[in-house]
Amino acid sequence: MTTAKPADHRVPVTILTGFLGSGKTTLLNRILSEEHGKRIAVIENEFGEVGIDQDLVIRSDEEIFEMNNGCICCTVRGDLIRILxxxxxxxxxxxxxxxxxTGMADPGPVAQTFSMDDEMAESLRLDGVVTLVDACHVIQHIDDSEEVQKQIAFADVVLLNKTDLVKPEALDALEAHLRRMNAQAAIHRTVQADLPVDKVLHVGGFNIDRALELDPKFLEPEYPFEWGGLLELPAGTHALTMEPGPDPAIQLALVSAEGSDAAALAAAREQAVLVYGRRHEIVAAPVAIQPGHDLYELxxxxxxxxxxxxxxxxGIYGxxxxHHPDEFNLKVRIGGAAVTPLIQAEYKPDHEHDDEVSSVGIRLAGAFSMPRLQRWIQNLLATQGPDIFRSKGVLSxxxxxxxxxxxxxxxxxxxxPGRPWGMEEERESTMVFIGRNLDRRALTDGLHACLDL
Amino acid sequence: MSASRLNPGVPIRIGSVGDYVQDLRWSPDGRFLAAASISGPISVFPHPAEEPIIVLPGHAPGTQTIDWHPDSRRLVSGGQDARIRLWQVPESTQLDAWPAGADWIERVAWNRDGERLAWSAGRTLHVRDIARGCYVETPYDFPSTVADLDWAPRGRRLAASAYGGVWIWRPGEGKERRLLGWKGSSHLMRWSPDARFIATADQDMTVHFWFTDSGVDLRMSGFPGKIRDLAWESSSRYLATASGEMLAVWDCSGPTGPEGRTPIMLPGPAAVTRLAYAHAQPHLATGYKDGSVLLWPPGLHSVGQRLATFSDAGAIVQLDWSPDDHHLAVGTEQGEVFLLNIKESRR
Known part of the structure; x- marks a missing residue:
């Protein structure tokens, strides 16, 4: 099978969204003045006001209509089909x-236009959705405006603009909030929408082979474990002791680590996420716990x-x-003495948002059965499609x-088809769902059931 | 019906308009062929080619639509300068220009006697009485952009399609517009030559079909992709539809039209891009993405006859039969305009 992809000659398209006053026109003018050698066509909403003398600026009434294919969320922009x-x-x-x-627009119909019309898909390629957020005012809308939530949920790139008007602590809180809503977007803080143009154009947002691999750390805002630590352990046979606690059993993973700092812990954490993905071959009542790929249940x-x-x-092991080891007085002992972790972290499960927009990132080791996966996704999106705005995956x-x-x-x-797997590469899959009413547990279980074991 | 063989001679290249041929139309007397380029200028080729080519400036940054007045000397055009312009040929003077009413002009069309001119601009449709120099009524509003419009082949009825169906009315008679409703978005609309039917190509890869008298409608589905073109045969019996590489021809005869019938499926060398039935003959010409032009004999029983392949000129984007059906004009993606001389010789 050939894996070389033919060069993509299609013209890239970027969608700019954001509430009125968030800086869309400023960004547009910035792009046009910095990229003045290029032939850029601009399709503005009816209130747009591009200030630059441009080859082609077309004003357009946003015309959204439903497709007659029995799918209620299948809406496209008729005006764009004509103009493009x-x-x-x-x-x-x-x-x-x-x-x-326009400020109040739902980016969904615009994005769907590119896949619903074959003429369009032949010559154009949706590069990404860029959403501008007014750092000063967005907090007033973020919880009750469906439009703001959708614009953030759809984004490949979020510009947290007008940061000069907001205190750093408030910005940090806002960014964390945005991150919970959309785990995969790149977030940039800007003043006057000032940033290098290559951060918003040619981002390959819909070429997720690249996008997902950029930010694996954002994929697991929730972890399947509550505690992790790095321990220095000499070669030999040691003991792990526990006392009765609030739960009848506890799962744990032991992985090798390199270093003793936060970065080493984060790297080990990612390993542990994969180990926790192996729930289908859990090792209960082990003879001995060893570092590696096994998920133990004690x-x-x-x-x-x-x-x-x-x-x-x-060496050093993660x-x-x-559950938190304190709940079971869980200790690793070398000759009777409890080992103190070099560094440790608690991972609080985060279940506070339900009807709010959020993202669920899932990583799994192993390989899927394609027919099973296809069936599951089809069924999932057929039933929850209106709530799942975007979903992406790089799959094994x-x-x-x-x-x-x-x-x-x-x-x-x-x-x-995406990039080929290397000879020595661990096969793993990453998947992100962004939307409302997302049930992490159900999504994870559903994906698990699609693995070819 | 007697068998006939068509004899297309060598294609004649009559010129280039420099860019995608957006519209291509013979004057009713067959003396001129007008070709509008997507970037604006309109070339008018005299026929036979004894006089110089006339180039009208058209519209900047693009011309969208043209139509000849029945007198074959006046040509109207609409484009992205939000203007409707009226030109005199061969003098190439601009006789008049009107603000279209919105930026996006989809279609401009004269009625059959040439007294009225209709055009669509965004969500409005305008009808102008040319002899009196005024608008027939205030602009007609539509719920979405008017995708296509055309006058009925006879009489004073006008039809316009937009999201929500097809509207039919007689402008200036003060009556309400009659709606043939369908919750869909069409991009092409065609009256059958006997005005019994209206067919639209819809964005969801279907063809919608109405009996204009009763308002009964049918929906044809199963197309492999977007419907690229629709064409009626001169007797109104056949409706040809192009989608993907398949030419599908529907038999619309009888009281129930194409209901329950499967179309005649005619595969071609590439994706079908354009369809044109001759005016009086039952011949269908088809254009393809690879630059081929095929001709289908009456009855459609045999394979299409390859008339020409313009492989260096890009896809065939326009086809128009001369009023006497002797010539087929061809416009391509790269802006080339060719003539195929088609003489019919009975065996």
Missing amino acids: GNLMKRRDKFDYVLIET EVGGMQRRYTLQIDES LFTQ VRELPHRIVFQGVHMLFTFR
């Missing part, structure tokens, strides 16, 4: 197309427990436990030498 169809007929086509939406019962810890090579599928890139906007989705 016309632009693409021209001999020296444009280098880039920028579409500015029964606590009503008495003290003592497990064997087998370390073949001296221990990640399902059984027997395929390359990644499968998944891309969804509401109920519409595509699978395409």
Whole structure:
């Protein structure tokens, strides 16, 4: 099977969204003045006011209509089909197309337009959704404006603009809030929408093969464990002791780590996430706990427990436990003495947002069965499509030498071949869902059931 | 019906308009062929080519639509300067210009007697009485951008399609517009030559079909992609539809039209881009993305006859039969304009 992709000659399109006063026009003018050598077509909303003498600025009434395909969230922008169809007929086509939406616009129909019309998909490529957020005022709308929530949820890039008007602590809180809503977008803090143009154009937001691999750290804002620490352990046989606690059993992962700082802990944490993904082959009542790929489940019962810890090579190891070790007085002991972690962190499960927009990122080791995965996704999006604004995935599928890139906007989705897997590469899959009423547990379980074991 | 063989001679290149041929139309007397380029200028080629080519400036930054007055000397055009312009040919003077009413002009059309001119601009439609020099009524409003419009082949009825269906009325008679409703978005609309039917191509890859008298409608689905073109045969029996590489021809005869019938499916060399039935003959010409032009004999039983392949000129984007059906004009993506001389010789 060939994996080389033909060069993509389609014209990239960027969608600019953001509330009135968030700085869309400022950004648009900045892009046009900095990229003045390029032929950029601008499709403005009816209130737009591009101030630069430009080859082509087209004002357009946003016309949204439903497709008659039985899918209620399948809406497209009819005006864009007409205008873009016309632009693409021209001999020296444009280098880039920028579409500015009105402040109250839902980016969904714009994004869906590119996949619902085959003429359009032939000549244009949606590069990304850039959302401007007024750092000073967004907090007034973020919880009750569906439009603001959707604009943030759809974004590949968020410009947290007008940061000069807001205190640093408030900015940090706002950024954390945005991050919870959209775990995969790049967030930039700006004043006067001032930032290098390459941060907003050619971002490849819908080319997620790249986008997802950029930011794996954002994929797991919630972790399947509550505690993790790095321990220095000499080679030999040690003990792990526990006392009865609030739960009948506890899961744990032991992975090797390199270093003893926060970065080393974060790297070990990512390893542990993959180990926790192996719930289908959990090791209960182990003879000995060893560092590696196994997820252990230790029964606590009503008495003290003592497990064997087998370390073949001296070094630093990361221990990640399902519940906080203090609840079970869980200790690793070398010759009776409890080992103090070099560094540790608590991971609080975060279940506070339900009807609010949030993202769920899931990483799993192993490979999917394609028919099972397809069925599951189809069913998921058919039933929850109106609530799931965007979904993306870079997936490992059984027997395929390359990644499968998944891309969804509401109920519409595509699978395409991505980069090939390296010979030595661990097969793993990453998936992100952004929307409302997302149930992390159900999504994770559903994906698990699609693994080809 | 007698068998006939068509004899297309060598294609004649009559010129280039420099950019995508957005519209291509013979004057009713067959003396001129007008070709509008997507970037603005309109070239008028005299036929036969004994006089110089006339180039009208058209509209900046683009011309969208043109139509000949029945007198074959006046040409109207609409474009992205938000103007409707009236030109005199061959003098190439601009006789008049009107503000269109909005930036996006989809279609401009004369009625059959040439007294009235209709155009759509965004969500409004304007009808001008040319002899009196005034608008027939205040502009008609539509719920969305008017996608297509045309006058009925006879009489004074006008039809316009937009999201929500097709509206039919006689402008200036003060009556309400009649709506043939359908919750869909069309991008093409065609009256059958006998005005019994209206067909639209819809954005959801279907063709919608109305009996204009009763308002009964049918929906044809199963197309592989967007419907690129629709064309009626001169007797109104056949409706040809283009989607993907498939040319599908629907038999609309009988009281129930195409209901329950499967179309005749005719595969081509590439994606079908354009369809044109001859005016009086039952011949169908089809254009393809690879630059091929095929001709389908009456009855459509045999394979299409390859008339020409303009592989260096890009996809075929326009086809128009001369009024006497002797010539087929071809416009391409790269702006080339060719003539195919089609003489019919009975065996």
